[in-house]
Amino acid sequence: MTQKHYNVTGMSCGHCVASITEEIRGVAGVSEVVVDLAANTVTVRGTDLDDERLRTAIVEAGYGVGDPVPA
Incomplete structure (x- = not known):
């Protein structure tokens, strides 16, 4: 399993977290999405993750x- 971390701009509420989580879960290979609203980051775990x-x-x-942010 691999993971990727991203800095995300424009997040301000729980709806933002839900929207990002839903979109990322639709990407092939994704097994887990962790959105940290306070840090403005998203961590994605899975197999064969396509950065683009x-x-x-x-x-x-x-x-x-x-x-992508180094792990």
């Missing part, structure tokens, strides 16, 4: 995403 698809899912949820 994960970033696209965050953007499609309506938020900005920075480069």
